[in-house]
Amino acid sequence: ADTARLFSLFAAPPERDLDWNDQGVEGSYRFLSRVWRLFALYLPKAKNSQLEHVKPTNAGLKELYQQLHLTVAKVTADLDKDFHFNTAISAIMILVNHLSETQISDYQSEADQNFLAETLKKLLLILSPFVPHFAEELWQAMGESKSIALAAWPGFDAAATVKDEFIVVVQVNGKMRGRLQVARGTSEADILKMAKADEKVMPHLADKNIKREIY
DSSP, rough: OOOHHHHHHHSTTTTTTTOOHHHHHHOOOOOOOHHHHHHHHGGGGGGOOSSSSSSSSSSGGHHHHHHHHHHHHHHHIIIIOOOOOOHHHHHHHHHHHHHTTTOOOOSSSSSHHHHHHHHHHHHHHHHHHTHHHHHHHHHHHHTTTTTGGGSSSOOGGGGGGGGGGEEEEEEEEEEEEEEEEEEOOOOHHHHHHHHHHOTHHHHHHHHHOOOOOOO
16 A cells, blocks of 8 residues: 555656556565665664764764755655655655765774664654554664654754765856866865866866956
């Protein structure tokens, strides 16, 4: 039932018609199976933490921390404002990708294990509107005695939703010639220098006079 529900909500935004697609249904089932396997793998390592916004001590988990809070913020906005269930589910899938890229060995300290528990709980809470039976089963597996339907909606760390780096697209004569990963706070002058020094951009500037720079 939850596979069908997930597919229906993910396949199209509310204002569009839904075309049934067997491959899409299979994809939804594979995603839920993947989440189930991740919980089977990580649950023994997760402390049953009730702490909020636990920051991991392992620097390798910093990106997952940021992605967790970005996802909760995104899903909250999509459900509250636009009813864009498809983009909310897409954001959850990205979070699951980040979680699956971590290793059991990444969660050694008590803080890291508390963070893992918080991540798993928040993942279930934001999944529960779309797949309530599936989420309820794993919620109980985490040792929760009350229904997930009675749990409070998760909060998020607003500071963590501001990324430390961002992408700058470099165009020459209206055509994209490069992409720069730039630290937040980098000045316009420094970014222009980086763009001109980029190995993919330089050939398009060779033997030319730059008439105008637009930042």
